[in-house]
Amino acid sequence: MEQRLWWEKQDLEYRNNNLFFADLDVEEFARKNGTPLFLYDTDKIKEKYSKLKETFLKYNEKSRIRFAIKALSSKEILQELKQAGCEYVDSNSIGEAQLALQARYKPENILYTETNISNESLEKALELGISINVDSISQLNRLHTIHPQALEISIRWNPGKGTGEFPEIITAGKESHGVPVKFGIPESRLGEAYELAEKYNKRIIGLHQHIGSNLQGEKDLEIFLETVDSTIEVAKTIKQKFGKIDFINFGGGIGIQYKQEDEEFPLEDYAKELSEKIKKSNLNTFTEIEPGRYLTADAGIMILEVNTIEEKNQNLFIGVNGMFPRPFYYGSYHEIIPCERTNKFEEAIVAGNYCETELDLLTTYENNGKRTYKRKLEIPNEGKHIALLCAGAYGFEMLPILYNLKKIPRRFLIKNKEIQEINFTLNK
Numbered sequence: 040m041e042q043r044l045w046w047e048k049q050d051l052e053y054r055n056n057n058l059f060f061a062d063l064d065v066e067e068f069a070r071k072n073g074t075p076l077f078l079y080d081t082d083k084i085k086e087k088y089s090k091l092k093e094t095f096l097k098y099n100e101k102s103r104i105r106f107a108i109k110a111l112s113s114k115e116i117l118q119e120l121k122q123a124g125c126e127y128v129d130s131n132s133i134g135e136a137q138l139a140l141q142a143r144y145k146p147e148n149i150l151y152t153e154t155n156i157s158n159e160s161l162e163k164a165l166e167l168g169i170s171i172n173v174d175s176i177s178q179l180n181r182l183h184t185i186h187p188q189a190l191e192i193s194i195r196w197n198p199g200k201g202t203g204e205f206p207e208i209i210t211a212g213k214e215s216h217g218v219p220v221k222f223g224i225p226e227s228r229l230g231e232a233y234e235l236a237e238k239y240n241k242r243i244i245g246l247h248q249h250i251g252s253n254l255q256g257e258k259d260l261e262i263f264l265e266t267v268d269s270t271i272e273v274a275k276t277i278k279q280k281f282g283k284i285d286f287i288n289f290g291g292g293i294g295i296q297y298k299q300e301d302e303e304f305p306l307e308d309y310a311k312e313l314s315e316k317i318k319k320s321n322l323n324t325f326t327e328i329e330p331g332r333y334l335t336a337d338a339g340i341m342i343l344e345v346n347t348i349e350e351k352n353q354n355l356f357i358g359v360n361g362m363f364p365r366p367f368y369y370g371s372y373h374e375i376i377p378c379e380r381t382n383k384f385e386e387a388i389v390a391g392n393y394c395e396t397e398l399d400l401l402t403t404y405e406n407n408g409k410r411t412y413k414r415k416l417e418i419p420n421e422g423k424h425i426a427l428l429c430a431g432a433y434g435f436e437m438l439p440i441l442y443n444l445k446k447i448p449r450r451f452l453i454k455n456k457e458i459q460e461i462n463f464t465l466n467k
């Protein structure tokens with residue numbers, strides 16, 4: 040038997056040189072249905088949700104997992120997660136909140152955290168009855184103008200420190216690698232927020248932070264836990280001023296393994312240490328986390344057709360019929376494999392079909408601030424397909440679908456070996 044590749048597991052593996060995903064022959068499926076397309080393994084998403092929930096409940100009965108819809112935005116996935124027991128979601132737009140409502144989530148269980156929110160969205164959120172998480176003093180003022188009546192709200196604060204795999208996905212601290220951070224109310228303005236909330240009859244009953252994404256290893260966990268300490272202190276002040284604190288939400292950020300050398304996220308320590316800190320605080324509040332990537336990223340793959348294999352200026356290009364956004368946006372590594380094995384390995388660049396030099400290169404990878412574009416790959420054959428792994432979070436959602444007016448990829452869920460296409464409608 041051939042040695043298994045690092046990413047191979049029961050639901051993603053070669054069988055007789057053909058890639059199988061959740062028991063589906065990927066090359067055959069791609070040929071029949073056309074590409075580009077995304078496949079999502081629903082059972083795996085539900086399994087990951089259950090594992091996470093159990094891990095947290097073990098240490099803290101009052102814990103809740105909110106799915107961050109932005110990672111994989113689909114009514115069908117929301118319905119599946121709900122079936123698995125997920126009652127809470129994080130939305131960052133009215134469009135995401137509407138998806139959750141269509142999937143029959145209770146309005147009050149949809150936490151709405153949008154930065155630089157418009158008055159139009161605020162009005163709509165109030166109309167829908169979803170829970171408002173205030174990101175700025177301006178939002179608090181405008182909320183009062185739109186809705187002078189009493190209201191329970193939560194606030195997002197910036198705990199002064201952030202971490203994450205790439206500078207672009209660090210969302211707390213004054214700056215992320217020189218880029219000023221816009222999210223949340225900074226510590227220096229919390230006093231103002233409390234005063235205004237009291238004056239406006241807006242009772243602060245929740246506190247929220249999100250410090251960054253794709254946290255890896257003990258070092259990131261340590262930074263996260265430092266922010267937990269300061270957030271607990273803020274929560275104590277809120278409880279004192281407003282009489283109670285119903286929940287503290289510690290944001291998303293749990294990392295996954297995109298490449299062989301990535302450290303596994305210390306999930307058990309994360310749940311245990313966070314829960315211990317909460318218990319010790321005697322706040323008697325619900326502890327929430329709101330993961331996106333952890334639940335869906337490695338439960339999805341993107342399939343593209345190889346239409347061109349050609350050497351140009353000593354570079355071997357593998358031309359495909361679409362793009363995937365994360366390598367360009369962040370320099371993030373995604374494993375790329377042929378759906379039919381060839382056992383021919385060479386340095387190559389996988390490139391999409393957009394009128395862009397770098398935007399649609401899929402083998403882009405940034406390490407220590409330096410980008411490379413080529414890597415050793417198993418070279419597919421022209422006319423066959425490749426799979427890009429860990430495409431289930433921030434994949435389809437981040438595509439520049441209007442640019443060049445290319446075909447919008449189709450999306451399919453695989454559930455218990457049955458296949459269902461996900462509808463796509465743009466929010467107006």
Ligand SMILES: Cc1ncc(COP(=O)(O)O)c(C=O)c1O
Pocket residue numbers: 107109110129152249251252253290291292293329330331332333432
């Ligand atoms: C406010 C908020 N919550 C949760 C998440 C989900 O993060 P992740 O997918 O890293 O778990 C994000 C991601 O950007 C976010 O901005």
